[in-house]
Amino acid sequence: MQFTKRTVNLQGSHVPKLALVAVMFCTLWMSNMSVSAAPTQTECAPLDKGSAVWVTAECVDPLYNRPIIDSQSDETVPVPHHKVTGHFEGTDKKFNFYFPPKKQWQGRLFNLVYPLQDENATDVTISFGADSGAYTVQTNGGGGYRVDAAAVKFSKTVAAKYYGTSKRIYGYIYGGSGGSYQTIGAIENTSGVWDGAVPYIPGAPTAIPNNFFARAFARFVLEDKAPLIADAVSPGGSGNPYAVLNKTEQAVLLEVTKLGVPLRAWEDYSYVLGLNDADGLLGFGSTVRMIDSTYADDFWSKPGYLGTEQSALVDLFRAAKIxxxxxxxxxxxxxxxxxxxxxxxxxxxxxxxxxxxxxxxxxxxxxxxxxxxxxxxxxxxxxxxxxxxxxxxxxxxxxxxxQIDNLWNLALTSYHRHQVPKQAGFSGWDQFRAADGNPLYPQRPMEIGPLIGGSVTGGESFTGKIQTKVIVVANLLDTDAYPWHADWYSAKVKQYLGERYDDNFRLWYNDNADHIENGPRTARLVQFDGIVQQALRDVSAWVEKGVVPAKSTLYNLTDNQLKVSKNASSRQGIQPVVDLTVNGGSRIDIEAGQTVTFVAKIQVPTKAGKVVRTEWDFLGTGKFKTSSFGNPNQTVGVSVKYTYTKPGTYFPSIRATSQREGDTKTPFANIQNLGRVRVVVHEPSKF
Structure with a gap:
């Protein structure tokens, strides 16, 4: 999970500087709300020696025990709310609380986390919280789960005073990418702080740096063949990208595919290979150099590393060596x-x-x-x-x-081979083990992934020992946090909960979505914020009212590649399923000027909502145009004709949107999916 890949508001803070005098400008009832550890309160501490700090609703964190309110104001943008700004004295940690009007608040809070965010929530975050009957809590991140736990606990005190209530306030934490690490750290190492959680696009302890170095490995070997791979996996393609590769290239593609790079994601090979990434997907290289300083020397001099073996693959490395x-x-x-x-x-x-x-x-x-x-x-x-x-x-x-060289950067591309996890369950690395289970290649002194992951979560995590109800949201085309990561974590939770698993955990997959938030990057992707929003609403209803959410998505996992059913009732989860054909197939070759017929069937899983919108993009450019289909329904069928006048290869698509209540106007909890086909248009004289 590459933190810099997530779109985050990193603009300068508008919060007043840390100054105790600012408290004087608060209203009288706020002026004394500086909280410190009372003599009788227990200090938060690890349950076991060497483990993460265990935080409860009652204990006081020794690092974040003096919250100070700096200012408060009544705001009208993006929606009416009361904003409370503050910090934890003696630290650089800040927080903002956004309270909707009392008549709108339903007794809950939403807490978005991410390592690189600041304390200023986006308009969407604030508006969605208010629309869901929740106030919003946000900190400036970077402190694992502990700073958010302290902020959430303090927010409940402030909320109780502001709303004039003594009732229980329910809390829900959510975060994506690096924020999923923080969310998982929170739900495994706290009790009574949050009641539910939605980790989305989650990474595994092996993700950083291995996911990116493995893709750099693929870039080094397969960049020239990438367009052919993309064509094979695109709609209407052969489906067999290995057929266009030589034996060395086939082996490399198979290696990274088994590690979890989604094969279908190669359609956008520029992103998979990081062709527009200044660091060539080796951004964590400086971290490895610092921790494992002898790796490059070993790579080029010792047996068992690609730098010294004799093979066609190594010939590529030697030829590229500078x-x-x-x-x-x-x-x-x-x-x-x-x-x-x-x-x-x-x-x-x-x-x-x-x-x-x-x-x-x-x-x-x-x-x-x-x-x-x-x-x-x-x-x-x-x-x-x-x-x-x-x-x-x-x-x-x-x-x-x-001295000018690329010795380190070449060596890093196969670092994943020397990071075989000691922990069981990581099947992608089985390809690097002999029949007796021992690694085929020399292993480095330590596993880097868990070190980086632990620094983000705030300590020991990924045990599966969740303390809240959880809905995980993952995406099938995610090449930063591979789709199998969520399956792996689901298995850890199941091992811990046993028969209580279905009463506390769900895993929903999005098809045709990757790792990047705030809008799809290409015409072949959909936004996934809607399913995250619905997951938050569903986990709160699960906790507060006992409303059981939709079942987990059903899928098959083979060699770390996930496949889902084309039937909504079989697939489950809550994403609509779209089946699109052109003249009855997935591909058609026509002459310019000919008309084709598109037929789409859209299904929403049972009790997951209704189709509220269909949009067509006949040229595959990402410019969708809304098309009427009738009233919102669980199953919708549409048929349209289109005439292609210019030669070229097109990937037309239909984008379908469902919404739980069938609301066609709300901007929230809209869940999308795509159906895509291929149309090849030839000059009349050449066809």
Whole structure:
């Protein structure tokens, strides 16, 4: 799960600076609401030595025990609400509470979490909470589950005063990507703080950095064949991408597919391979270098690593290897005599698919360290970037040695082979085990994934020991947090809960959705915020009224590839299912000027809602046009004709939206899916 891939509001905070004097400007009843640990209250502490801090409704967190209210105001945008802004004294953690009017509030709160967010909730978050009878709690993240637990507990005190109630306030936490880590950390390490949770697009402890390094591995070997793979897995394609690959390429595609990269996701190979990613999907490389500093040297020198074995795959690595020494020529400096750029005497003749490292040496040949910068190959000018150490900058002189190489970045692409999890249940890594269960390749001293994951969750997590009712939402085309991650966690929960599993847990999958929020990136994807919103409403009804939610999505899992039924009643979950044909099939070849007939059948699972909207995109550009189909219904059939006048290959689609109450006007809890086919239009004279 790549945190930087999620769209988040990271703009500067509008909250007043941390100053106790701000409390003086609050109303009288708010002015004394600075809370600290009372002598008789228990301090939150781990249940066992070395485990995460266990937080209850009664204990006081020693880190976040002095919440201070900085300001309060009545707002009208995006909806009427009372905003309370504050911080935890002695920390950099801030919080905002957004209280809807008393007549609208139904006794609950929603708490969105994400490691990189600030404390300012988006308009959608605030509006959805209010529309759902909830007030919203948001912190500036980065503190695992503990800061949110402290904020939620304090918010209940403030809410009770604001609404004038002594009734129980129900709390629900939700978060996606890195926020799913925080949510899982919260529901496994607290009791009585939250009553329900919706972790969505969840990662597993193995996700970071392995998911991204494995895709970089695929990029290195398969980039040139990616368009052919995409064609095979697209609607109306052959369905067999391996047929267009040689044996080495087939092995690499199979390797990353078994690890969990959804095969159908290759239709958008640019994203799968990170072709527009500045780091080439190796953004966590600096973390690995810091923790496992000898890996690259071992990769290129020791048996068992791709850098030393004899194979066609290794030949690709050796051919791409750059390890070039040159000297620094003219050095350009600023007014403070600091180097800003310099010219190199020579450059390597070959190009690298991955970023190059620049290592500067003193004139006597002693290594100083890495430099950051951008190289202009045509002028041989290296312009220095930010973050360079003073010692490295000092070493930049005419005649000093500079090493240019891609040794680390090439080596990182197969790092996943040396991270076989010791914990059972990760079947994707079985391909790297011998018949006796031992790893085929040398293993590094530690598993990096759990270290990174634990830093995000706030401590020990992924045990499956949930303390609330949970609905997990995952997406079948997610290449950042693979679809099997949610299945893996579901199994952990089932192992813990046993017969109580169905009474406390659901897993709903979205088809035709990936990892990116706030709107689909391409015409082949749908938004998935609606199913997350409905999951929050359903988990609250489950907790507060005993309303049992829809059953988990049924699916088959083979080699970490998930497949779901084309029938809504068989698939279950709550997403509508769309079956689209063109002239009765999934593909048609026609002449320009011919008319085709599209037929779509849309089904909504039982008790999951009604179809409220259908939209057509005949050219596959993402420009959908709403089409009338009649009154909202659980099953809808539509048929339309369209004439193609220009030659080309098109992927027309119909987007269907369902809504639980059949509300055609609400912006919330709208659940989408697509049906897509292929239309190939030829020139009349060539067909």
């Amino acid at each position: 390890d070039f020494s040159t000297k620094i020529g003219q050095v350009n400096r600023n007014a403070q005599n600091e180097p800003t750029s310099f010219v190199l005497e020579n450059l390597p003749t070959q190009q690298s698919k991955f970023k190059l490292d620049y290592t500067v040496y003193n004139a006597d040949g002693t290594k100083v360290g890495l430099l950051t910068g951008s190289l202009n190959a045509s002028t041989k000018l290296l312009t220095l970037g930010s973050g360079n150490t003073s010692s490295a900058l000092k070493a930049i002189e005419t005649g000093a040695k500079l």
